Amino acid sequence: MTTENITWLLPLPPVLAFFLIVLLTNRSRWLSHTLAIGAVLLSFVGSMVVFFRAIGTEHLGEHPITSAVNWFPTGSEWFRIGIWVDPFTAVSLFFVAWTVLMIFIYSVGYHNYGQPKGDHDVPGLPPHGATIKDEHGHEHRVPSIEPMYSRFFAFISLFAFGMYTLVVSDNLLTLFVGWEIMGLCSYLLIGFWYAKTTARAAMIKAFLTTRVGDVFMLLGLAYLYFKVGSLSYEVIFAPETIQRLAELPSVIVGLSAAALIGILIFIGTVGKSAQFPLHVWLPDAMEGPTPVSAMIHAATMVSAGVYLVIRFFPILSAGMEHDSLTPPMLAMAVIGAFTAIFSATIALTQKDIKRVLAYSTISQLGYMVAALGIGAYVAAAFHLITHAFFKALLFLGSGSVIHGMEHGVMHTGEHIDPQDMTNMGGLRKKMPITFWTFLIGGLALSGFPLVTAGFWSKDEILADAFGHGHWAVFLTLALAAFLTAFYTMRQISLSFLGEPRTGAAEHAVESRWTMTFPLAVLAVFAVAAGWVGIPEHFPVVGGLIPNWFHEFVGGTLAEHPETVAFNWIPLLTSLVVALGGLYLGWLVYRGVHAGQADPLQRPLGPVYTVLFRKYYFDELYDLLFVRPAIWLSETFAYLWLDRGLIDGTLHLVARAAFSVGGYLRNWIDKPIVNGFGDFVGESVKSLGRTLRFIQTGRVQQYMVMALVIAFGTLFYYLFFLAQP
């Protein structure tokens, strides 16, 4: 099978699985998850084939593997959709395939497959656990299976479909389709436990917030289509097109068309990958099941935002001379850097293990955006991939931790939040595999030098920022990296190190292989994924492995980005921030014991509260948007406009019409129309009375009449009309 065909088929299996599960197999759990996993396994194999063939291809960047078909006619020519595999697509396929597969496998364990049905589980709520008797007659509380098991697999299958579509599509429209499908799925999955009010709120919040971005993105696409007349990559990324766009002035003074499009598209990314100020939905999205968090916040959806901007880099950077940033890049640099530091600070104080990760995700995405903003194309892509791996790992790890905690909670029966890190501690003995994998992930996240993947990618970003002399970005990111290391260590030491702070933590147990196996696999990548991108000039290890990633992915761009000259300062910086942050975190949080407040609370004082309340952003938005919206709809629109204005007018019109109708009826309808109608009726009746005798009810006489008339007309015609 040719690479094109395989690529065409990549998104297919998940969506098939989705329909099959929804329509047919939703009764049987086993069938459902087998279907889903089988489907993604197919896609996985296909992606790997595509990936390795892509690696094998020479000059893939200049001549990507493409194939397209006519979709629908637009005026004179056709709108073509198709597939597009260039180096960046290839690597994206790589990480998407791996993470998605792992998450699918993980989900089986996470939703307690093989456990008994819960005592009082209802669809729409997380399983409460079941009571079983062992042979000694002791009653045990054990986790119970998810009531809406099949539904979950259907949704994530659809999600995978969306991601694959987005990655392989060769034009922005299908990309947007996949994008929106993922939006829908995230909506459905965040609100998977729809009976929880928080979940409902979160799902709506996520949907609306991303919608804001999507609208702007759609505007950007429309504008692009209006300017270029096509949405497929080979047209819009052709150098001449970009040149034209860069010179073409746009509706906004001082912005080139390229710049305007870039900014609009970038707003889409802001919404999708939760950049400031549209970041608020992501932390709340933690209401969903943990595999979903991993899916949305590591592997796929948020990455899709970054994927989009990376994909769009040629247009974003259109008309960029050396080191002078175009407006969209500037915006990205600023917003990215700010988001990085901003959410890193919030992450410092969160107690919920998943929220911390969520904020760290936001800050890492900020990293990538900022990196792209300063033109570090390869670095951004690199960090996107490494981050996908270790963040998926971290989320799944946290899910495993929560699982263990829930186990403990069920065992002890105390009423505590199993996600709160202050209730954990000492889990490293209870759940060793989770601990080690989580540790690897954490170190990768905080960029532990040399071994972990995160180090290389981050270091590359910092090096680029430094090398191109964007000091502000460099410093911000460095600080963010420091904070990252700090809160990561905080998280690890709070949840794993030290002594158990609650009975639940005492009785936590290691999760089953379906959950730990993906952890292990992802851990491998969290370390190894970095080695493909080690700069040549790096001391000691540099050049041991060729900087394959830079060569390969860099080939995507038209002009090959040059690797920045090696410099000691960024390296030292990243070393210092990583190690320092980790050490500090360990120092501060090693000895936290039960019931003790967060050690940072006292030194930071009010700032801590501000951070803990996430800079009051939710409240702010509530004040700015939600309340006014409600007021607008309920008071203004409903009471004033509807009730007062429209209804009033209508009633007025109605009364007027009523009276007019009365007049018409009395003076025109009754005398004239009715009179005429009665006259007609009467006359017809009398006519009928006179003609009635013809109707004898004898069929044959009727026929005789008919024949007589027929013959009469015939003869008349023949003898009088037809005579020449």
Place this chain on the structure above:
Amino acid sequence: MGDPVNAIAAWLRNLLIGLGLSPGLTTVLLTALGVLVMATFVTVIDILLVWVERKVVARFQDRLGPNRLGPFGLIQPIADVIKLLIKEDITPRGADWFVFNLAPIMALATVLLMWAVIPFAPTILGADINVAVLYIVAVGALGTLGIIMAGWSSNNKYALLGAFRTVAQMVSYEVPMVIVLLVPVILARSMGLQAIVDSQSTWFFFLAPIAALIFLITSIAELGRAPFDINEAESEIVAGFHIEYTGMKFGLFYAGELLHALTVSAVFSTLFLGGWRGPFADQVPILGVVYLFGKAFFIYWVIMWIKYSFPRLRIDHMLGFSWKFLTPLSLVLVIATAVLDKILRGTGNAPIAFPYVLLQLGMNLVIAAATVIILREYARIERKRVAGVRPVATAIEPDFKELVAQE
């Protein structure tokens, strides 16, 4: 000298033309002669059939059968004929004389008409019309007509009932029969019997066993033989439509029935068992006649077997069987055959290859299996319905204590 019939025909033609007759007239004369010979031949066979019938039923019923007159009682049928001839010929009062006497003639004549299109050998056949299959159906319909005329004209309520039953039965059994006749037509790409025989390099029985079976069943129903002989059910309506007939008129009905059976067998063998096909039939056409009658007699024997093995059906069951079972099945069969044939052979008249045979056969087997499964379900439901609780009359137990107390 493998083809005496045509040889004689050619000789006669030359003779007559030599006598100075016009070729057209000669053709007419020869045709008439052929018809005469044909009819006589078949009728003679018919007389033989009487003996066969009686012998075989005797064997089935573990008797000897006619064995006095001649070797194995071979002369017995002649005696029967003579007996019938010397019986008094009655036309009951109030009967419609003309119709009453026309009916038996129709009954036998229609059967004879069928033989006109049956090919005896590659070179020997009456008329090779390209709609022979339809022709057979048509003539069968005429046979129905004869029975109705008999039943109606003899002014006897049993006869009329028999006629009614016949109408219902024949009209309803003609439907699946005609439908199923399409199967060989589709396979042979022609409605001419000669063409059908020619294209049977493999007997159609192996391509369409279900069709063959349905055709057999329906034609037995057309015959009005057991188990479908409710039109002359002795136990219900004495003798049905020929209750009033005596002597040779009855004899004609009887002969007609027997000959009809043989005719149907011949048609069956022509349609499904390759007709005159057999070793050397192409070189020595006269062999073809032998083969055809061999097959025909085998089928005739099968029909007798069925007749003497099965009890009579109730009429509603019978009609239900035709309308609710045979008709849908035959429709499915025809559609499936046509589709498969179209897929495998296209529209052209491609020769029948071995894989094609296998596929058709497999299709038939699949349909058969499906039918059996459905029937089983139906039977289960029916059994449940029949075996359901029935109201039972109950009497109040007398109170013995009170009885004792009254003592």
Place this chain on the structure above:
Amino acid sequence: MIPLSYFLVFAAALFSIGLYGVLARKNAVAILMGVELILNAVLVNVLAFWRYRTPDKLDGQAFAVMVFAVAAAEVAVGLALFISIYRRRNTIAADEIDLLKW
């Protein structure tokens, strides 16, 4: 060697006879028979015209097929009607079935 006229006259005669039957008979079934005669006349005409005027086209034959179908349908429904009428009114004399008169 017959010209077309033979068939046409024959068909006309058949038609007229059928017409008489339709118009004059009392019994509804008999009327139906008349209709059958008329239809047969039509068939003869159609096929005769096909044979004599356009023997290379099949329109005539297709037409005949349609006529057959229509005739069959008509008889089925008609007889059913007569039988049910007979059940209700115990007559099938056409001039006694006149409920629809004034």
Place this chain on the structure above:
Amino acid sequence: MSVIQLIFLITAVITLGAAIMVVAARNLVHAALWLILTLFGVAVMFGLLSAPFFAVVQVVIYIGAISILMIFAIMLTRRGLLDSGSQFNKGWWVAGLLSLLSFTALVWMLSTWEGFHTPLPELSRDTDFVAALGAQLVNPGGYVLPFEVASILLLAALIGAVVVAWEKKA
């Protein structure tokens, strides 16, 4: 007076005579039998018109189905058969006039038509009309639409007949 003409004339005479008997016979069953004879004659006509397919179909449908159904109906409605009294209604003479009129009119009009004496054209022997007709009937460019309509009509007639003649179990 060739053989074929002879055959035609004999058939025509028999057929028309039978037809007259159909409309004249007082006993309906006889009428039905005469009808069958008529139909048979028409079938022979079809044969003469070198349309054997229609000849056979005529026998199958008209004789095999229609007339038998008629006999059936006649027998079912025997009591109302009115063996006594006239079989003709009061307007029979009008009917006679009309039919005579129609006959004369038809013949006269046809005779004024120039194609009245069209001689018999030769048929191309090799064409199998049955196969061609079958192909035409299911050919989308041909008569598939009327064919389908006819089949739907037949289905409707089937159902309608069942519904109409259904005997309500009290």
